[in-house]
Amino acid sequence: MTTAxxxxxxxxxxxxxxxxxxxxxxxxAAPVTMAGALNRALHDAMADDDTVVVFGEDIGPLxxxxxxxxxxxxxxxxxxxxxxxxxxxxxxGTAIGMAVYGLRPVVEMQFDAFSYPAFEQIVSxxxxxxxxxxxxxxxxxxxxxxxxxxxxxxEHHSDSSESYWASTPGLTVMMPSNPxxxxxxxxxxxxxDDPVIFMEPKSRYWAKDELVLxxxxxxxxxxxxxxxxxxxxxxxxGPTVRTALEAADAAVDEGLSVEVIDLRSxxxxxxxxxxxxxxxxxxxAVIHEAAKFGGYGAEVAARITERNFFHLAAxxxxxxxxxxxxPSPKLEEHHxxxxxRVLEALASWxxxxx
Amino acid sequence: MSLNVEPGTLRAxxxxxxxxxxxxxxxxxxxxxxGGFELPDADTLLELYRRxxxxxxxxxxxxxxTRQGRLATYPSALGEEACEIGAVSAIxxxxxxxxxxxxxxxxxxxxxxxxxxxxxxxxxxxxxxxxREHRTAAQATPLAxxxxxxVGLAHAARLRGEPIVALTFLGDGATSEGDAHEAFNFxxxxxxxxxxxxxxxxxxxxxxxxxxxxxxxxADKAVGYGMPGYFVDGNDVAAMYxxxxxxxxxxxxxxxxxxxxGFTYRIEAHTNxxxxxxxxxxxxxxxxxxxxxxxxxxxxxxxxxxxxESIREEIAAAAxxxxxxxxxxMNEEAELDPLELFDHVYAAERPALREQRDAxxxxxxxxxxxxxx
Ligand SMILES: Cc1ncc(C[n+]2csc(CCOP(=O)(O)OP(=O)(O)O)c2C)c(N)n1
Numbered sequence: 245m246t247t248a249x250x251x252x253x254x255x256x257x258x259x260x261x262x263x264x265x266x267x268x269x270x271x272x273a274a275p276v277t278m279a280g281a282l283n284r285a286l287h288d289a290m291a292d293d294d295t296v297v298v299f300g301e302d303i304g305p306l307x308x309x310x311x312x313x314x315x316x317x318x319x320x321x322x323x324x325x326x327x328x329x330x331x332x333x334x335x336x337g338t339a340i341g342m343a344v345y346g347l348r349p350v351v352e353m354q355f356d357a358f359s360y361p362a363f364e365q366i367v368s369x370x371x372x373x374x375x376x377x378x379x380x381x382x383x384x385x386x387x388x389x390x391x392x393x394x395x396x397x398x399e400h401h402s403d404s405s406e407s408y409w410a411s412t413p414g415l416t417v418m419m420p421s422n423p424x425x426x427x428x429x430x431x432x433x434x435x436x437d438d439p440v441i442f443m444e445p446k447s448r449y450w451a452k453d454e455l456v457l458x459x460x461x462x463x464x465x466x467x468x469x470x471x472x473x474x475x476x477x478x479x480x481x482g483p484t485v486r487t488a489l490e491a492a493d494a495a496v497d498e499g500l501s502v503e504v505i506d507l508r509s510x511x512x513x514x515x516x517x518x519x520x521x522x523x524x525x526x527x528x529a530v531i532h533e534a535a536k537f538g539g540y541g542a543e544v545a546a547r548i549t550e551r552n553f554f555h556l557a558a559x560x561x562x563x564x565x566x567x568x569x570x571p572s573p574k575l576e577e578h579h580x581x582x583x584x585r586v587l588e589a590l591a592s593w594x595x596x597x598x
Numbered sequence: 599m600s601l602n603v604e605p606g607t608l609r610a611x612x613x614x615x616x617x618x619x620x621x622x623x624x625x626x627x628x629x630x631x632x633g634g635f636e637l638p639d640a641d642t643l644l645e646l647y648r649r650x651x652x653x654x655x656x657x658x659x660x661x662x663x664t665r666q667g668r669l670a671t672y673p674s675a676l677g678e679e680a681c682e683i684g685a686v687s688a689i690x691x692x693x694x695x696x697x698x699x700x701x702x703x704x705x706x707x708x709x710x711x712x713x714x715x716x717x718x719x720x721x722x723x724x725x726x727x728x729x730r731e732h733r734t735a736a737q738a739t740p741l742a743x744x745x746x747x748x749v750g751l752a753h754a755a756r757l758r759g760e761p762i763v764a765l766t767f768l769g770d771g772a773t774s775e776g777d778a779h780e781a782f783n784f785x786x787x788x789x790x791x792x793x794x795x796x797x798x799x800x801x802x803x804x805x806x807x808x809x810x811x812x813x814x815x816x817a818d819k820a821v822g823y824g825m826p827g828y829f830v831d832g833n834d835v836a837a838m839y840x841x842x843x844x845x846x847x848x849x850x851x852x853x854x855x856x857x858x859x860g861f862t863y864r865i866e867a868h869t870n871x872x873x874x875x876x877x878x879x880x881x882x883x884x885x886x887x888x889x890x891x892x893x894x895x896x897x898x899x900x901x902x903x904x905x906x907e908s909i910r911e912e913i914a915a916a917a918x919x920x921x922x923x924x925x926x927x928m929n930e931e932a933e934l935d936p937l938e939l940f941d942h943v944y945a946a947e948r949p950a951l952r953e954q955r956d957a958x959x960x961x962x963x964x965x966x967x968x969x970x971x
Contacts, residue, residue, distance in 0.1 A: 297757070323757050329787050334746055334780030341750025341764070344735070347757070349750075361776070368740045369747070376724035376736050379942040413943055437945040512948045 273454040281423035282312045285430040298325040300352030332362035343383040350386040357400035370439045371414030383439045394447035396573040404534035409441040410510045417510040419443040421485035423453045428461040445482035467514040473503035477521045477528040481507035484531040491586035529561035536564040558593045612817040618831035624897025635840040640904045646835045650679040653703035655917035664870045668928045669719045673700040677865035680891035684838025685795045696735045696748040696766035713927035741772040745781035752790035763791045763849045771802020786823040791849035794857045799864035804877035820857035832860030833891040
C-alpha cells in the first residue's frame with residue numbers, strides 16, 4: 245500500500261510531468277466522453293492501489309446506470325468492485341468502516357436526490373470523523389454523485405445538492421466540467437486522505453473531448469480560467485461552464501470581452517483565482533442550476549464582494565434555476581439558466597457600462 | 599434452544615424466554631433455558647465480576663460528578679453492567695468495538711483511561727481517546743449509525759484476510775432506525791464478522807419498548823435477515839459472555855454475523871437532564887433493582903467459594919482507587935488550545951481556515967494583553 249505521503253508526491257510529480265489538458269492533445273488523441281474518462285480513472289486508481297474498492301447500486305455486471313464503473317468487476321473481481329444492497333446510508337456507513345480499516349472506498353450514489361438517505365452518515369460521520377477523533381482517524385473515501393439536470397429525468401433525478409455538501413465543514417466538494425478534469429480530479433480525489441464528494445454533471449457525461457488518457461490537469465483545488473476576457477468574469481461549475489462559454493461567445497457581438505472561470509472545486513474555494521480575475525474585469529456573475537435562495541452562488545457573490553468591493557464596478561450577479569423543486573422534463577428548459585439569460589443579466593449592468 | 603445454523607437455512611425463532619445460565623438467586627441452571635451454552639470457568643466469572651464492580655463504581659462516581667456540575671452530561675449504565683461487560687469481554691484486544699454514548703463502562707473494560715472516556719461528556723473535545731490504539735471507535739451519538747461502520751470494518755478485515763471481529767452495541771430504540779436495518783441486512787448479505795448486541799433497557803428516553811416494536815423480542819428480527827438471533831437475560835453476565843463469545847468465534851471463522859438481545863433495565867435516568875418519574879413507576883425500578891446483575895454473580899461466586907472476603911476487599915479497593923482517580927482527573931481543569939479547533943478539519947491546510955485561525959489567535963492575544971493590564 246502506498247502511504248499518503250508517497251501518493252501526494254506522485255500526484256505532484258504527475259502534475260508537473262503531464263502537459264496541461266488543453267495543450268495535451270497529441271497526434272493520437274481520440275474522442276473521450278466524461279463517463280469514459282471517469283471509468284478510466286477508476287480503473288487506473290484500482291490498478292495502482294489495491295486498497296481502492298468500488299461499490300454501490302448496480303455498479304457490478306451492469307457497470308452503473310451511467311456505465312461509469314463498466315468493466316471494473318470483470319477486471320478486478322467481486323472483492324474490489326461489487327453490488328451493494330439497495331441502501332444509501334448502508335453504502336456510505338459501511339464505507340466509513342472500510343476506510344477506518346485502511347481501504348479507500350469509492351462509492352456511487354445512483355442519482356443526486358438518492359444521496360439523501362445517506363445525508364446523516366455523510367454530514368455526521370464522514371465530514372466529522374477527522375475532527376472528532378483529533379486527526380487520529382481520517383476517511384480516505386470518495387462519494388461519487390451524478391448531479392444536476394438537463395437529461396430529461398423524472399422527479400428526483402435532476403437535483404443540484406452541492407450547497408448541502410459545500411456548507412459542511414470537513415467535506416471536500418469537486419465538480420469537473422470536462423473529460424480531462426474528470427479523469428485528473430477523480431484520481432486526485434481517490435489518492436487524497438480526506439473524504440471527497442465528487443459530483444458528476446449528468447448532462448456532461450456524454451460530452452467528448454479529443455484526449456489521450458491518462459492526463460493530469462490543474463490541481464483539483466484550483467479554479468481555472470477557461471477563457472480570457474477583460475470586461476466581465478463569468479463563473480460556472482460543472483454543467484454551467486458550457487453555458488458560460490456560450491454566453492461569452494455570444495457577448496462578443498455586443499462588444500463584451502468575457503472571462504470564464506471553471507470553479508472545479510466548490511470546497512475549498514479558490515479565492516485567489518477569483519480575486520485576480522475580478523480585479524481585472526471589475527464585474528462578476530455566477531451561474532448554477534440550483535435554486536438561487538441560499539444557493540452556492542450566494543457564497544460566491546459574498547466572497548467576491550467581501551474581498552474585492554472597491555474593485556467592483558457593479559454588484560455580483562447570480563444566474564440560477566428558479567426557487568422551485570426541479571421541474572418535470574417537459575418544463576425543465578424553462579428552469580435552467582441559458583446563455584440568453586446570462587446575457588440578459590449582464591445587460592442589467594448597462595447603465596454602468598455606458 | 600440455540601440457533602447455531604447455516605445461513606439460508608434459518609427458520610426457527612429465538613426462544614421465548616430469555617436464555618440464562620444463572621438465575622436471580624445465583625444458582626447455576628441446566629436444561630433448555632441455557633440454550634446449550636455452558637457456564638464460563640470460575641476464573642472468567644471472577645474477572646467478569648471484578649470488571650462489573652469497577653464499572654459500577656465508575657458509573658456511580660461519574661453520575662455524582664455530573665450532579666456536582668463537573669460534567670455536562672453522562673448517560674448512566676447502572677444496572678446494565680452485565681450486557682456491557684459480558685459482551686465486550688468476549689472480544690480480543692485486536693478486535694474492534696463500536697460503542698454508543700451509553701457504553702462508557704465498556705470503554706473502561708477496553709482499557710481506556712477515565713479522563714479520556716469523559717473528555718466528551720466534560721465538553722472538552724467530541725472524543726478523547728485513540729481509536730486505533732484501543733481498536734475502539736468514537737462513541738456514536740446519532741442512533742444506530744455506528745452499526746454500519748462495524749459492518750464496513752468487518753468486511754474490510756475479511757477482504758484482507760485478517761481474523762478480526764467487529765462488535766457493536768445499540769439500544770432498543772435504535773433498532774427502529776433505518777441504519778440498524780441496513781446494518782443487519784448488509785452484515786447478513788456480506789456475511790461479515792460482525793456481532794450486534796442490542797442493549798434492551800426497555801426505554802428510549804421516555805418511550806417504552808411496546809411503543810418501539812411489535813416484535814415479540816428484538817432478537818426475533820435476526821431471522822428476517824438470515825442470521826442467528828439470541829434473546830438473552832441481560833442481567834446474567836455469564837450468559838451474555840457465553841453467547842457473545844460463541845458469536846464472536848463463529849464470526850471469526852467465517853460464520854457471519856449474529857444479533858444478540860440483552861434484556862435488561864436502565865436503573866438511572868436516561869441522562870442527568872431526564873425526569874424518569876414522568877414515564878415510569880418507581881415500583882418498576884425497585885423490581886429491577888432486585889434483579890441486580892452484580893449481586894446475582896456475587897451470590898454464585900460466594901456459594902462456590904470462588905469469591906472470598908479478601909478478594910472482595912481487594913476488588914472494592916481497586917474500584918475505590920479508580921473512583922478517586924476519576925474524581926481527581928475531573929477536578930483538574932484540562933488545558934484546551936482553541937487554535938487546535940482548526941487543526942483537525944482537513945488533512946491539508948486550507949487558506950480560508952488559516953485566515954480564521956489567525957483571526958482567533960489575534961483575538962486571543964489581544965484578550966490576554968487586556969487581561970495583563
Ligand atoms: C438519529 C437520532 N435521533 C434522535 C436522537 C436523540 N436520542 C438520544 S438517545 C435517544 C433514545 C435512544 O434509546 P435507545 O436506543 O433505547 O438507547 P438507550 O439510550 O436507552 O441506551 C434519543 C431519541 C439521537 N441521538 N439520534
